[in-house]
Amino acid sequence: SFKAGMDNLEATDESSFSVDEVSNIIKESVEDVIGTAHYSHNKVGQWTSSVIEQCVNQLTRLGKPFKYIVTCLVMQKNGAGLNTASSCYWDSQTDGSCIIKWENKSMYVIVSVFGLAV
């Protein structure tokens, strides 16, 4: 019976990265913290910190055996272009990422969450 328990640890729903759940967490956090606010140089630091903090707290609550990396980029809209890319060396069966691009009238927000199985 010990061996059967060990097999279950390998691939259950609980220990794989769920893109949908994480995507909802990110969208809620950004809506909550920024919403319809107008870009303000003084507040940007606070916004990025709050968005990330909220994401990390919700991710912890999922209770999955993952290490998380959360990044947040906020850019003022003024016609300039922006490109982002990411490349990962990981175990593609257990690890995953979720990248959300969000915008309101005055700024772009890109949040990415990478989940790496322990």
Place this chain on the structure above:
Amino acid sequence: MQDEPVATEQPQQQQQQQKEGEEVANTYVIRPNFESKFRPLLAKPVIHEVLVERLTDKAYDKEATSGLCKELTDEIKARLRANGFERYKFVVQVAIGEQRGQGVKMACRCLWDSDSDNYVQDIFMNDSLFCVAVAFGVFHY
């Protein structure tokens, strides 16, 4: 049936006998020792070289830059892999933007084992573009 009590009392001896005289030692590394840790001091020059090599004298061009962005991440990841850091998983993120006087802020937070995991970042700027590259190294137990 009489063997069972003997087995529980002296399991190590029995294992050793089963391996025909080989020594049983715990050699699987569960924490990186200092030399094999992902140290920012070792990894930063790698990223810096890639950025300087590929971006000096480049101007922001909306078609070419997205391809360039992807190439940079792959290049940085390949060089970090080549530099050792066994047992580490890598996540590399690169953002390239046009310089037009707009405000930008990028932040990150990680939920990990701060003893074995670390990150390294570099920023490159010229007159027409700015580039932020971050590489995270996460130890795989």
